[in-house]
Amino acid sequence: MAAFLDEATWGRPSALANCPQCDGVFLLPESGETAVPCPFCGQANLTLLGAESVPPQAENPPELLVPFSANAAQLPQTLARFAQSTRFAPADLTPQNLHGRLRPLFLPMWLIDADAQAQWQAEAGFDYQVVSHREQFHNGQWRTQKIEETKIRWEPRLGTLQRRYENETAPALEQHAQLEQTLGKFRRQEAVAYQPQALGKAIVRLPNRPTADAWPEAQEAIKSRAAEECRQAAAADHIRQFRWSVQFAGQNWTQLLLPLYTTYYRDDEGAVRRVFIHGQTGSLRGERRASMKKARRWALGIAVIAAVLFVLSLVLAAAGYFQPDVLLPALITFVLALGVGITAVLPLLLAWLMNRQQKSLPIT
Amino acid sequence: MTAFPPPDFVRTSSAVPGIDVYMPRPPAETHQAVVDFHCPQCDGVTAYSAENGGLTCTFCGYYEPPRQEVVGKGAAAFEFTVETMDRAAQGWGVERKELVCERCAARLTLSTDSLTTTCPFCGSNQVIQAKAPQDVLRPRFLVPFSVTADTCREKTAVWLTNSWMLPSDLKRLARTAEFAPIYIPYWTFDATTQADWRAEVAHTRQKRVFRSGRWETETVTEWRWESGRAGVDFDDLLVDGSQHLSQLLLHKVQKYDLRALVPYDASFLAGMQAQAYEVGLEEAWENGRQTMRERTKKACQAQATSQRIRNFSMNLSFADENWRYILLPLYLATYRYNGQPYQVMINGQTAVIAGQRPVAWKKVLLAVGGMLAPALILGLVAFLLLYLAVGEGYGGLAAIAAVVAFVIGLVVAIVTVSHAAGMDNI
Numbered sequence: 001m002a003a004f005l006d007e008a009t010w011g012r013p014s015a016l017a018n019c020p021q022c023d024g025v026f027l028l029p030e031s032g033e034t035a036v037p038c039p040f041c042g043q044a045n046l047t048l049l050g051a052e053s054v055p056p057q058a059e060n061p062p063e064l065l066v067p068f069s070a071n072a073a074q075l076p077q078t079l080a081r082f083a084q085s086t087r088f089a090p091a092d093l094t095p096q097n098l099h100g101r102l103r104p105l106f107l108p109m110w111l112i113d114a115d116a117q118a119q120w121q122a123e124a125g126f127d128y129q130v131v132s133h134r135e136q137f138h139n140g141q142w143r144t145q146k147i148e149e150t151k152i153r154w155e156p157r158l159g160t161l162q163r164r165y166e167n168e169t170a171p172a173l174e175q176h177a178q179l180e181q182t183l184g185k186f187r188r189q190e191a192v193a194y195q196p197q198a199l200g201k202a203i204v205r206l207p208n209r210p211t212a213d214a215w216p217e218a219q220e221a222i223k224s225r226a227a228e229e230c231r232q233a234a235a236a237d238h239i240r241q242f243r244w245s246v247q248f249a250g251q252n253w254t255q256l257l258l259p260l261y262t263t264y265y266r267d268d269e270g271a272v273r274r275v276f277i278h279g280q281t282g283s284l285r286g287e288r289r290a291s292m293k294k295a296r297r298w299a300l301g302i303a304v305i306a307a308v309l310f311v312l313s314l315v316l317a318a319a320g321y322f323q324p325d326v327l328l329p330a331l332i333t334f335v336l337a338l339g340v341g342i343t344a345v346l347p348l349l350l351a352w353l354m355n356r357q358q359k360s361l362p363i364t
Numbered sequence: 365m366t367a368f369p370p371p372d373f374v375r376t377s378s379a380v381p382g383i384d385v386y387m388p389r390p391p392a393e394t395h396q397a398v399v400d401f402h403c404p405q406c407d408g409v410t411a412y413s414a415e416n417g418g419l420t421c422t423f424c425g426y427y428e429p430p431r432q433e434v435v436g437k438g439a440a441a442f443e444f445t446v447e448t449m450d451r452a453a454q455g456w457g458v459e460r461k462e463l464v465c466e467r468c469a470a471r472l473t474l475s476t477d478s479l480t481t482t483c484p485f486c487g488s489n490q491v492i493q494a495k496a497p498q499d500v501l502r503p504r505f506l507v508p509f510s511v512t513a514d515t516c517r518e519k520t521a522v523w524l525t526n527s528w529m530l531p532s533d534l535k536r537l538a539r540t541a542e543f544a545p546i547y548i549p550y551w552t553f554d555a556t557t558q559a560d561w562r563a564e565v566a567h568t569r570q571k572r573v574f575r576s577g578r579w580e581t582e583t584v585t586e587w588r589w590e591s592g593r594a595g596v597d598f599d600d601l602l603v604d605g606s607q608h609l610s611q612l613l614l615h616k617v618q619k620y621d622l623r624a625l626v627p628y629d630a631s632f633l634a635g636m637q638a639q640a641y642e643v644g645l646e647e648a649w650e651n652g653r654q655t656m657r658e659r660t661k662k663a664c665q666a667q668a669t670s671q672r673i674r675n676f677s678m679n680l681s682f683a684d685e686n687w688r689y690i691l692l693p694l695y696l697a698t699y700r701y702n703g704q705p706y707q708v709m710i711n712g713q714t715a716v717i718a719g720q721r722p723v724a725w726k727k728v729l730l731a732v733g734g735m736l737a738p739a740l741i742l743g744l745v746a747f748l749l750l751y752l753a754v755g756e757g758y759g760g761l762a763a764i765a766a767v768v769a770f771v772i773g774l775v776v777a778i779v780t781v782s783h784a785a786g787m788d789n790i
């Protein structure tokens with residue numbers, strides 16, 4: 001393999017590859033593997049890149065990493081459940097295939113450190129207790145009950161702020177919001193300092209979002225952290241309407257890596273269907289695809305039964321010409337044939353409906 | 365954000381390094397224990413004048429217009445915070461019993477509940493602004509005097525002569541009575557009540573029954589459960605904070621128009637008497653709540669489809685409760701008649717008068733006699749006619765007329781006597 005990255009940044013020799021379909025750039029572990037399907041979109045195999053095309057994002061070192069913490073022993077069961085609960089599953093969708101293709105993948109997030117210097121103003125809320133009463137009139141007597149209620153008194157506060165904010169996060173992938181919506185949030189507080197050996201055999205996805213795009217979001221995140229700090233500073237119970245005029249300096253961009261398992265299967269048409277497992281919660285999200293081929297086989301089987309029944313009813317009817325006693329069984333067999341014939345459509349309909357309802361994962 | 369920090373903000377403590385916190389400057393502590401009023405022109409004593417609503421000097425005619433704007437019903441009200449209730453429960457303390465006159469250095473002893481004094485040695489008017497247990501528990505608003513002592517005198521003169529039951533020599537007493545202007549402490553309460561009620565309500569209907577051989581009409585009462593929800597909005601319910609005054613008289617005159625409220629300023633009290641509250645916030649609020657819950661109960665009962673109810677029960681909750689501590693103007697006068705003291709109160713804003721009046725009981729007895737006389741005479745006539753048996757028809761008629769006249773006379777007499785009793789017995 002060519003184009004091994006400098007170990008200085010990642011501490012692990014890695015090959016750089018990109019996906020011609022989704023433009024994702026990945027760091028592959030050093031292995032003799034060829035034809036690695038894109039773990040992200042699954043639509044194409046990754047192509048190795050030359051050293052001259054190392055994107056600038058690859059130079060931002062990882063600083064923190066959220067380790068895989070989903071129960072690994074549960075993974076086969078999770079995959080088997082998915083495979084078995086898919087009706088008319090394509091032939092390729094087997095627990096064995098899913099498990100064999102399972103790959104750990106790390107997704108990036110930006111980590112920003114910055115010095116903030118600001119003038120701020122806000123409304124600080126202070127809790128206070130008021131006394132209220134309830135009265136009950138019963139059997140000619142009043143009974144008074146005293147109750148205390150908590151209210152908030154809002155007062156203006158303003159001031160200056162000079163603080164360094166470290167490791168504020170901002171999405172490094174365009175698809176980040178959709179990803180977390182689909183898979184569930186990642187518990188970033190479980191992040192540990194990055195160690196190259198923690199990567200193991202995992203593929204690492206590189207950011208596709210420039211720091212300039214992520215900076216406004218990072219500022220918002222820093223702002224809400226600052227608002228919380230100003231609340232503490234003012235010894236208030238609540239804060240609202242926080243505004244500041246701020247100047248940032250000394251920005252430093254690093255990466256946080258989030259754990260994800262990916263695997264896939266191929267549908268009837270040979271297209272790759274992706275299955276993701278959250279690296280912390282172990283919850284699975286995958287595209288379900290029914291095999292129309294399989295459904296058609298079922299439909300055909302049922303249709304054959306119907307045809308046999310129909311022929312039988314004809315035979316009985318013919319016999320009924322001589323022996324009127326068998327006319328009734330003939331009729332019953334005919335109705336049965338009709339009923340079974342109609343159900344022959346069901347497998348096709350169910351499979352079609354399932355494929356129609358199933359949206360593909362919103363990650364391309 | 366230019367000019368940091370803004371001029372009306374001061375720095376306060378911060379719990380986080382690197383963050384400075386500024387808060388609005390707290391209102392300056394302008395607490396002045398005693399305010400002394402004297403004229404800047406002649407150094408004479410100045411006092412508040414109900415005539416023009418400012419400070420005037422009785423010696424040189426110097427006039428200082430009032431300082432405050434009318435805030436009326438918009439005057440700030442306070443919530444029943446746990447903190448306030450706790451502080452209010454501590455009361456005034458006993459610290460301000462002795463005062464040194466700022467003008468002549470005489471030592472004066474005061475009762476703990478008066479807010480003003482006039483030095484008996486130099487005649488200067490002083491307003492004592494004692495430290496309240498909490499700032500909100502100082503009087504914050506008041507209705508200034510707008511009725512003058514002269515008006516009071518005229519009103520009293522009319523009032524002392526407007527009934528035939530009064531002794532005819534009362535009028536001259538009006539001239540001798542001394543009207544002392546005094547600010548009475550009041551609590552005002554706002555609240556909204558909301559109550560769910562349930563009761564058995566009587567419904568009657570007529571029923572025909574066949575009993576002992578004939579049809580009779582019988583009234584049947586049926587009790588049916590009813591329920592509902594009612595609420596009352598209370599706006600500035602007044603509860604007085606003084607213990608020394610006749611509650612009966614006070615209730616007759618205490619219809620004040622709170623749209624005239626002004627923020628408290630010592631100059632409104634110059635030369636007047638003023639009392640601090642003796643009935644504390646908690647106790648006054650309990651009185652206020654009792655009034656509110658009774659009125660809410662009436663509102664609930666009024667919703668029942670019939671007014672005959674039993675097993676009435678209700679659950680009431682208060683909301684948006686707040687309070688104010690204010691001073692309201694009142695004139696007090698005591699006059700003596702036949703060695704007996706009689707009290708008069710006049711509302712210092714509306715001039716409504718209430719008080720005790722000596723009743724000329726001889727006049728009243730004479731009148732009662734006059735009321736019963738027709739019955740007596742008619743009775744006598746009837747007796748004579750019947751006894752002598754001349755024209756029996758007229759005798760019977762006269763007897764009936766006598767009974768009617770007696771009943772009417774008796775009713776009028778009872779009303780008159782009770783009215784007279786109400787006049788002097790308070």
Ligand SMILES: [Zn+2]
Pocket residue numbers: 019020021022023024038039040041042043044364
């Ligand atoms: Zn791809």
Ligand SMILES: [Zn+2]
Pocket residue numbers: 403404405406407408421422423424425426
């Ligand atoms: Zn003067």
Ligand SMILES: [Zn+2]
Pocket residue numbers: 465466467468469470483484485486487488
């Ligand atoms: Zn003096």
